[in-house]
Amino acid sequence: MKTITNKKNILYSKKELGQIQLLLPVILVVTVFSLAPLLRGIYLGFTDYRLGDPISFNGIENYKQLFSDEYFWNSFKIGMVWTFVVTAIQVSLGLGLALLLNSKVRFTSFYTILILIPWATPPIIRGILWRQMYEPNTGAVNILLTNLGLISAPINWLSSFEFVIPAVIVAGVWGEISKAAIFLLAGLQTIPNDLYEASKIDGAGLWDQFRHITIPVLKPVLAAIISLTFMWNFNTFGIIWVLTQGGPGGLTRLPMLAAYEEGFKYGYIGYAAAIGNVMVIILSLMLFMYIRVQLRERTES
Amino acid sequence: MKNSISFSKIAIHGLIILFIIFLLFPLLWVVASSLKSTQEIYSGAPTILPQHISFDHYLSVINGQQIFRSMWNSIVVGVVSTIIVILIAVPSAYAMVRYKSKVNNAILGWILVSQIFPVILVMIPLYVLLRYIGLTDSLTGLTLIYVVWSLPFVLWIMHGYVKSIPIELEEAAVLDGASRSQVIFKVLMPLLLPAIGASALFAFISAWNEFFFALVLMKSPTLATLQVELARYTGMEGQARTGPLAAASVIATIPSILLFIFMRKWLTKGLISGALKG
Numbered sequence: 001m002k003t004i005t006n007k008k009n010i011l012y013s014k015k016e017l018g019q020i021q022l023l024l025p026v027i028l029v030v031t032v033f034s035l036a037p038l039l040r041g042i043y044l045g046f047t048d049y050r051l052g053d054p055i056s057f058n059g060i061e062n063y064k065q066l067f068s069d070e071y072f073w074n075s076f077k078i079g080m081v082w083t084f085v086v087t088a089i090q091v092s093l094g095l096g097l098a099l100l101l102n103s104k105v106r107f108t109s110f111y112t113i114l115i116l117i118p119w120a121t122p123p124i125i126r127g128i129l130w131r132q133m134y135e136p137n138t139g140a141v142n143i144l145l146t147n148l149g150l151i152s153a154p155i156n157w158l159s160s161f162e163f164v165i166p167a168v169i170v171a172g173v174w175g176e177i178s179k180a181a182i183f184l185l186a187g188l189q190t191i192p193n194d195l196y197e198a199s200k201i202d203g204a205g206l207w208d209q210f211r212h213i214t215i216p217v218l219k220p221v222l223a224a225i226i227s228l229t230f231m232w233n234f235n236t237f238g239i240i241w242v243l244t245q246g247g248p249g250g251l252t253r254l255p256m257l258a259a260y261e262e263g264f265k266y267g268y269i270g271y272a273a274a275i276g277n278v279m280v281i282i283l284s285l286m287l288f289m290y291i292r293v294q295l296r297e298r299t300e301s
Numbered sequence: 302m303k304n305s306i307s308f309s310k311i312a313i314h315g316l317i318i319l320f321i322i323f324l325l326f327p328l329l330w331v332v333a334s335s336l337k338s339t340q341e342i343y344s345g346a347p348t349i350l351p352q353h354i355s356f357d358h359y360l361s362v363i364n365g366q367q368i369f370r371s372m373w374n375s376i377v378v379g380v381v382s383t384i385i386v387i388l389i390a391v392p393s394a395y396a397m398v399r400y401k402s403k404v405n406n407a408i409l410g411w412i413l414v415s416q417i418f419p420v421i422l423v424m425i426p427l428y429v430l431l432r433y434i435g436l437t438d439s440l441t442g443l444t445l446i447y448v449v450w451s452l453p454f455v456l457w458i459m460h461g462y463v464k465s466i467p468i469e470l471e472e473a474a475v476l477d478g479a480s481r482s483q484v485i486f487k488v489l490m491p492l493l494l495p496a497i498g499a500s501a502l503f504a505f506i507s508a509w510n511e512f513f514f515a516l517v518l519m520k521s522p523t524l525a526t527l528q529v530e531l532a533r534y535t536g537m538e539g540q541a542r543t544g545p546l547a548a549a550s551v552i553a554t555i556p557s558i559l560l561f562i563f564m565r566k567w568l569t570k571g572l573i574s575g576a577l578k579g
Contacts, residue, residue, distance in 0.1 A: 022396035276422030
């Protein structure tokens with residue numbers, strides 16, 4: 001009771017103190033459990049730390065080793081393919097779906113609820129669903145393709161060197177389309193209808209409207225979605241863990257899986273942190289370039 | 302002219318329904334598997350719909366204690382971390398909007414910058430820290446991580462919401478003789494409830510769905526969360542357990558889907574009421 005009356009007085013008389021009091025929990029959590037650990041994590045990337053051993057600084061030794069580490073390069077390459085392909089398909093299909101839902105037809109709110117479902121499905125369950133879809137003998141994919149006469153023998157999708165990458169990409173895109181669609185739909189709904197009405201009077205077709213109204217107005221939202229999904233996809237872990245555990249032969253070992261194995265399976269904490277540092281640098285560079293292109297386009301137009 | 306319009310409407314419905322078939326089919330397939338008997342799943346020529354509906358797999362999941370215990374762990378960690386996040390975020394968001402200071406920009410900036418760090422770089426030092434204070438392999442440690450994990454986004458949402466509430470409302474209440482706590486609980490709280498509800502659901506679902514932190518942190522089988530338990534099922538016992546795994550997946554997905562649908566309604570409600578009052 002006493003603390004409450006105290007707080008009240010401070011809020012009334014000394015505003016600054018009141019603010020610090022209210023903000024203290026956030027400042028505490030952020031510095032102790034977010035800022036300090038991250039700085040520590042970056043530092044650990046320059047040490048040879050293994051769990052239980054003393055920490056010793058080893059400069060850029062980890063990065064020299066990473067540079068000649070074939071496992072790392074392979075996982076980095078597949079990480080890039082995965083991130084670009086999944087983001088591109090996800091955003092374009094999401095935009096298509098959002099445009100369809102934004103057209104003035106009936107039942108769209110009912111449709112939206114159904115479309116929400118894959119997004120609501122936890123990543124681990126997404127992996128389980130698609131594992132069961134891809135089961136060679138009992139899975140729906142092989143049954144459908146056999147019934148359609150497209151394949152004669154069952155394909156073992158998730159252990160085939162040929163098919164595993166497209167197979168995991170389909171599963172990855174499946175779970176993420178809804179997210180992009182719902183966010184973009186919210187963006188589309190902010191475009192005033194008058195703009196379309198006016199352009200119709202000027203004789204603009206659907207394609208003209210899409211190019212000259214929808215895309216320019218939607219651009220900030222679109223740019224935000226693309227950057228966010230890019231980062232999320234680069235960090236994918238759970239669904240791949242369940243689908244393939246990075247196999248066959250490391251073909252689907254995304255950077256996060258590589259870092260997890262180094263750090264928590266083999267205990268090379270320092271080396272795993274170094275992989276994390278490289279991931280931050282790559283992501284920052286990509287986002288920086290992307291934002292620069294965006295800004296240049298904006299100043300040109 | 303009229304014909305072409307109705308034709309384009311049918312095309313739009315058709316395309317949306319194609320999308321929905323693609324988006325719902327895997328889930329329906331697994332729901333169907335969960336209702337098939339084990340013999341039917343391995344019959345060699347399985348059909349899409351079950352020929353005989355059997356609830357055996359659901360019974361085996363409910364009778365097997367592991368899934369239930371892991372679900373309970375997930376609920377406890379999710380609820381406790383959600384309450385803590387809301388208790389921290391709401392007063393902070395209020396303070397950040399109403400009192401201008403450099404700390405605000407520092408916090409908001411950090412929320413944005415921290416998004417770029419991959420979870421591995423977050424997890425490694427936190428793991429070392431939790432090991433040091435003896436909180437690895439403990440639900441308390443996992444709860445703490447989830448608070449840290451969902452706080453930025455919740456703070457961001459709440460900040461935006463508080464900002465949309467005109468300060469005139471509070472000033473008017475103060476002129477009418479309301480005390481500070483009355484302003485907070487009678488004026489602000491009712492307006493913020495939709496945002497608090499949406500943020501709470503968001504925080505709970507992120508904890509319920511989270512896998513990586515739980516995988517790294519929880520080593521004892523009795524402390525596994527639902528996601529970790531389900532992932533373990535796919536590993537060793539794999540194929541032989543298609544039916545029970547399907548049933549467990551359906552059970553694990555239902556709360557999440559319900560909360561999402563609910564959250565969507567709540568969000569639109571909040572937006573609409575905001576628009577009407579603004």
